[in-house]
Amino acid sequence: MLLRARDLRIPEKAGESPLPGPINFAVDAGDRVTLTGTSGSGKSTLLRCLAMLDARALGSIHYRNTSVSGDAVPAFRRSVVYLAQSPVRFPMSVDASLRHAFSFATSRDAFDSAQVSKLLDQLKLSKAILNRQLNQISGGEAQRVALLRALLLKPTVLLLDESTSALDAETKACVVETLAQWLANGDRAGVAVTHGADVWGDEVTRRLHIIAGKTLEEKTS
Amino acid sequence: MTAIAISNQGLAIAGGFVILAGLVSFALRLGVQTKLWIASARTIVQLGLLGLVLKWVFEQREWYLVTAVLVSMVINAGIAAVRRTERRFSGIWSSGLIAVSVSSVLTTSIVLTLVVSIRPWYEPRYAIPLLGMVLGNTLNGLSLCLDRIMTDLDEKRDVVEGWLALGASRWEACRPFVGDAVRTGMIPIVNSMSVVGIVSLPGMMTGQILAGAPPEDAVRYQIVVMFMIAGATSLGALLAGLLAFHRLVTPNHQLDHHRLRKLG
Numbered sequence: 001m002l003l004r005a006r007d008l009r010i011p012e013k014a015g016e017s018p019l020p021g022p023i024n025f026a027v028d029a030g031d032r033v034t035l036t037g038t039s040g041s042g043k044s045t046l047l048r049c050l051a052m053l054d055a056r057a058l059g060s061i062h063y064r065n066t067s068v069s070g071d072a073v074p075a076f077r078r079s080v081v082y083l084a085q086s087p088v089r090f091p092m093s094v095d096a097s098l099r100h101a102f103s104f105a106t107s108r109d110a111f112d113s114a115q116v117s118k119l120l121d122q123l124k125l126s127k128a129i130l131n132r133q134l135n136q137i138s139g140g141e142a143q144r145v146a147l148l149r150a151l152l153l154k155p156t157v158l159l160l161d162e163s164t165s166a167l168d169a170e171t172k173a174c175v176v177e178t179l180a181q182w183l184a185n186g187d188r189a190g191v192a193v194t195h196g197a198d199v200w201g202d203e204v205t206r207r208l209h210i211i212a213g214k215t216l217e218e219k220t221s
Numbered sequence: 222m223t224a225i226a227i228s229n230q231g232l233a234i235a236g237g238f239v240i241l242a243g244l245v246s247f248a249l250r251l252g253v254q255t256k257l258w259i260a261s262a263r264t265i266v267q268l269g270l271l272g273l274v275l276k277w278v279f280e281q282r283e284w285y286l287v288t289a290v291l292v293s294m295v296i297n298a299g300i301a302a303v304r305r306t307e308r309r310f311s312g313i314w315s316s317g318l319i320a321v322s323v324s325s326v327l328t329t330s331i332v333l334t335l336v337v338s339i340r341p342w343y344e345p346r347y348a349i350p351l352l353g354m355v356l357g358n359t360l361n362g363l364s365l366c367l368d369r370i371m372t373d374l375d376e377k378r379d380v381v382e383g384w385l386a387l388g389a390s391r392w393e394a395c396r397p398f399v400g401d402a403v404r405t406g407m408i409p410i411v412n413s414m415s416v417v418g419i420v421s422l423p424g425m426m427t428g429q430i431l432a433g434a435p436p437e438d439a440v441r442y443q444i445v446v447m448f449m450i451a452g453a454t455s456l457g458a459l460l461a462g463l464l465a466f467h468r469l470v471t472p473n474h475q476l477d478h479h480r481l482r483k484l485g
Contacts, residue, residue, distance in 0.1 A: 053382055055477035071390075073474045078388030088383030106388040153387065 001065055002189050003027040003080060003157050008049050008059035010213075018045040019213040022059060027157060029187035032200035035208050036193075042213030043193045044085060047159045050191065051082035074106045081155040085162050085193075087139075087146035094137070094145050095130040101149060112152065119148045122178045124171055139166035147175065151182055158182075160192040164199055176201045224432045236261075278345050287343040291352055295322045298356040302461075305364040308371040310480045316464035320363055324457030325355045328449045336445055351446070354425060358410065358450040359457045366406030366458035370465045371481055373398040381476050391466075391474040399462045406458030410451050417447060 009021025019042040027033060037043040049057045052073055061068050061076075068076045090097045102111040120127060123144040129137060137145065143166050150158060158179070164172045179199055183190060192199045207219040239261045246253045278286050299318035306313075329352045333339055339347045374381060377398070384394040417423060425446055429439035471477055 051386055052473060053386060053475055055471050055473070055475040056479060070472055071474075074385075074388050074390045074393075077386055077474075081388075082386045084379065084383065084386070086379075088379050090380055090383060100384075101387045101389075104384075104387070104389045104393050106390070149387065 001026050002029050002031075002063070002187070003050065004062040004065075005050060006060045006062065008046070008057060008061075010045070010049070010054065010056045011058055012056070017213065018042050019049065019057070021214060023049075023210075023214075023216060025208070025216055027189045027191060029189055030183075031189040031191075031205050032183065032203050033189070033191040033206045033208060034194050034198045034200065034204055035191060035210060036195070037210035041210050043210050044161050045213065046210060047082060047161050047191065047193055051077060051080060051159055053082065074104070078104075078106045078153055079155055080157040080159065081150040081153055082159040083146050083150055083161060083163050085165075087142035089135040089142065091135070093131055093133055097134055097145075098130075098149055098152060101153060109154070115152060116148070119151055119178070122174060122181075123148055124174050140168070140171060143167060144171070144175065147178070151178070156188055158188075158190040158192075160190065160199060162193055162195065165195075172199075175199060275345070275349065278349070282343075282345065284341065284343045287345045287348055290345070290349060294349075294352060294356055295325060298325070298360045302360040302363040303367065305360075306368040306371065307485075308368070308375065308481055308483050310371070310465070310468050310482075312468045313367070313465070316461060316468065317363065317367065319464060320457045320461035321356065321360060323460060324453040325352060325359055327456065328453040329355055332445060332449055350425075351449070354446050355449050355453045359453045361409055362406035362454040363457045363461050365409070366402045366461050367465060369405040370398055370402035370462050371469075373401065374465075374469055374476060375478055375481050375483070378476055378478050385474055385476065389474075391470040391476075394474075394476075395466055395470060399466050402462045402465075403455070403458045406461070407451075407455055410447075410454045414447050414451060417443070423447075 004026040006024055007022040008019070009023065010017045010019040012018075012020075014020075018040075023046060035043050035046070045054065048054045049059075050061065052061055052068065063076050063080060066072075090100070092100070098116060099111050101107070102109070116130075117127070120129070125141065125144055125148070129141060129145070134142065134145070143163055147160075147163060164175050167175060176199055179190065180201060180203060182188065183200075183203070190200065198204060209217040209219055211217065239257065243254050243257055245251070246257060274290070278290055296318065299321040300314070302321055303309075303313055303317035329348070330342070332351060333342050333344075333348055337347055337351075342348070374395070381394045381398070385391070413421065423443050423446075426436075426439045426443040429442060430436055469477055469480055
């Protein structure tokens, strides 16, 4: 069991909680999960809770069968990387933002320029983008830069919130291909919130549907 | 040598300036006459009361009376620093109070015991005005600092959470914002230190000179006061920034922006 959520819920007044829960579910190595639901059903909130980013959430998150809390959280987030729906425009250049992620105490590896070049190619981004400011690139470019930044960390689990929404079909195909390569490499898994076509291509192993932040339906296809 | 006392007649003439201000407001229909009268009345009442309290405390010279005055000054400054901010979080009042009291009491007591070397330390003629100068100036920097960190953590939470999601610790994700907030809080005192004596003649120095002190002595006092304010402001702003950080970011390295609420 790579990632497991137990009794995940946000306790707020009735009708005000985005995730009344309790939600239980687990992700195994090799899982390629899609998470669907109507808008406001709590799918983005659930993804944030899985990355332990919502301070209101109760319940527990387990990574490789160990409950995560306190100072173990940053290292956990290094392995289980969450990408927000709108890519974050850090106030710096693309290159600086990629390098900054390697300045944290949780960073074990050195910054790998060769890997950056390889991912830029795969994601159909030109090398020149490295010197541009994050607030000056397009939405589609920002989404791919965010994915590149996440993949550089060599995560075990990716939590993607509509990470291809701003991409055209051709670019989307590159992203799907890049993700497939990443998944093929070892004990990895991904959970993606998606509206239509999903980022796991034809490789989806599980389709989950969330209703009113309470129930997770397993859809068989 | 002491200053010439101001007679009632003299006060009345000065009151004419307020009437002049009222006339300006009336003529231009600024509508601030009422506020002006109330503010003027408050000036008379508040300072009058302060004069009575100080006179009494100066005569008694009891340590507990002086301490009571000093404590109430610190509490008022803490409340005023928080009241000026646009956002609130639970614990902001205690954070403001801790920041104000630690920074001002520390600097003032060092000056009283080691710089002015006054005995006893609670000599009200020194303790009260010195603490008052420090408080009046640090609370400005403190509220700027608190306001800045709350605004940043609220409006730029995507950046903070973006770094957290990539494995940053809470301190790694928030350090630039805490730094910006402390810097913002220090701007006023740095600015006034650079123009003092050129553009502005500080009130304290003016007062001492009017009271007959030699200008070179007044200058020394003023330098000490400016440095006290600089030290107290940076320490107070740092404390306020760190306390806000600890209240708004959880031990699980989460930004709890739901604890922040904007007023109005």
